[in-house]
Amino acid sequence: MSLNLTGTPTDVGTGGDTLTTDLNTQFQAADMVWVGTAAALVWIMVPGIGLLYSGLSRKKHALSLLWASIMAVGVVSFQWFWWGYSLVFSHSTRGNGFIGTLQFFGFKDVLGAPSSVTSVPDILFALFQGMFAMVTGILMVGGACERARLFPMMVFLFLWITIVYCPIACWTWNAEGWLAHLGALDYAGGGPVHICSGHGALIYALILGKRNDPVAKSGMPKYKPHSVTSVVLGTVFLWFGWFGFNGGSAGNATIRAWYSNVNTNLAASCAALSWMFIDYFRFGRKWTTVGLCSGAIAGLVGITPAAGFVPVWASVIIGIVTGIGCNFAVDLKNLLHIDDGLDVYALHGVGGAIGSVLTGIFAADYVNDSAGSEAAAIAGGWINHNYKQVGYQLAAICSTVAWTCTVTAALLLIMDRIPFLRLRLRADEEELGTDGAQIGEFTYEEHEMYIPEPIRSHQSAQVPNPTNIDDKIQTDDAPSSSDHTGHPTEKVVV
Template identity: 50%
Template structure:
């Protein structure tokens, strides 16, 4: 008897493997069935989204580097540290109840229930977002969205917020602000999902919510006791960190937007192209504004902010518009954000990280433009999704986008204020450092034996009884005098 015949007889004698029960929330018992069989032939979707998730993770430290570079040197380490602590804290929150509150299949129109509390039933069953993905992967991918958003929000504590209350706030904010808004927007039971408002990858839950909440954080904390050469808080202490952080964010955004198709399709490739096009147009738009406003001079930080503004603007529209329209959206968003340079002064709120300007205002502009430019000729590239915006003759969609913008911005701002005011009066959770600690810097107050940069410089200054702030102030004063002399000479000429 041949080997083939023997193998065939053995297979006939073996009992047939039990089928996976489609009603099993776990997706089958791996001790009894092969849970991978339900994804045979479509594994490429899993590989693609897993790769996108790994790329998105880079946004978290990217924001930390960006914030660290924008801060004054004496408070930069706090922003780097919080990027890792936020990722760790939000991971626990998401596993504990965050995922269930946002994505449980039995959710109501405003918030989910605790059907998936502690990741119950989150394993190999097809996910609520796509039947091509196991729910554990979908859960992880969405976890990173939440972590990125919380990391954006903590920028509102810029240079005067205590770290432990900031992390506690992040946990609570993810629970009562992000998860409900994510449920509204992306859960099939959500009220915005069924309105329908159009939000491809997070214009509302990620950007508008984080921008308005960071504004609330800055409002409740109060203004900084601004001292030293960088009293305006508008000059980055390390442009290299700003540039590096922006590069990581730009790269991570390919996974952020590109993976939001939840599968591989031509539409996913268009989304990736749109993301790059909008960011590029954002750089151009902000640079043009800077060039005009600052007498034909450039700014690296301005170019970086333009890239982020373009990314923010295209986020809600990436899967609904053509590449050329994505450039229009990126350019318009960047110009609008650049022209709002003094929005903090107009509002009388010290939000020095420009979170509201870039994410809040940028997200609103992007969401509004999505209602105008969304077209079925792009959305149907995945073979399933058909949406129509104003450009397709559906003017009603513009009004629905305004409903999305107003509801998310008002809810996130008001609830954040209530949460912060409540924390402010809880013993041990006071939000702000002391005036002395703020003047010395968060890094010296909150950390032991660590500083950004070369410690030898500071040890030498300490030996000579000098302070870096005093030297910088003197240098800045001399530089200002020199510029004034040059300007006077130019006028005489």
């Protein structure tokens, strides 16, 4: 029996009655196929971040970071369904573009009406943008590396995505957002994803305090990455997924999507080489793998706000400048005395800000217009003699940093005063490791470390035969190792 689809799609509610109306006719099938594929590519970035973080950590904490990546998928997916998508991309906003309404609460009416990006329907755009929220969430929890209790982390993540990420994403990407009206440019998330997650991680690390370190009584601890192979594999997942992250942000399958992917790959490559060469001359004359991977991620972060706006040649500059800037920004944790062990702030907070400023300089109207009839006109940046664009970019950076730091700090300080939401592991639990204390499973099963049930916060953690566990201190005559930056360390804890 054939359907009698004679109705006309609308741009309100669900977009029409599917029993009488073909809602697909108002969209290009190629656009929907590409954005859907890009959403799947972005999803793979979340476990990629888990692999990266796990590889950079010590063995006794490695599983907890893989756990965190899958946890982030679950928590943020539910939050996005519950009210996250509505708070960001409802078709009307409150507070002059500050936050969305609950129009789409529980995905009510999320179906075939044109979304904030009119080339795709709400249901597809909700899928795609939900992946961005997941990536932001798992990046942010990296600030809690090796010392956070996991249940409070879950509660915090749900609340943080709601009251920190959602308003910033609404400002930037909702057609009625105040930063969008101001004229700030952010192609794929320099502000809402990277600046937001980087500064959120910095505050999380600050509130939790420095990790207990038997070697470095003063200064920031430096630990040996337990698996450089996992670091490489995580970087591969991220680089691969970033083609969906940036390419899909065009919202269509036009030339602009593929142009942004060329920019993405080139910027990452130039940043990887820049970081590696800097480390070679600064530290030990070694071509470090971790440094190469860190540089690639810095370049991917830097090009994110710019990918669909800047000429290809500008991506080389953005990659080099971001690679150099993030490399030196790693040293900021020593100046700030904040134990950001995975360098989330240096790579994402600083890298996102650098990329946003350079977007204001190199944004070109002709690159944006490569989307053809689906393009929304922009005035460009300095190369189009639109010199005030950098001012708009700085306004976006400052507002994002101020909101993220203030609200994140307030949320964490309030939670930490609620007994069952205490943020940090006790000293004995931290010594045992997050995997043993909170999960009861291990990345590498060792009979000495097997614990039938997780150690509870009120119990004393007793570790048999401590000389055999993976947290022993390396002797002075053991070879030097590297932290996340690829920088050699004098003494390391495995």
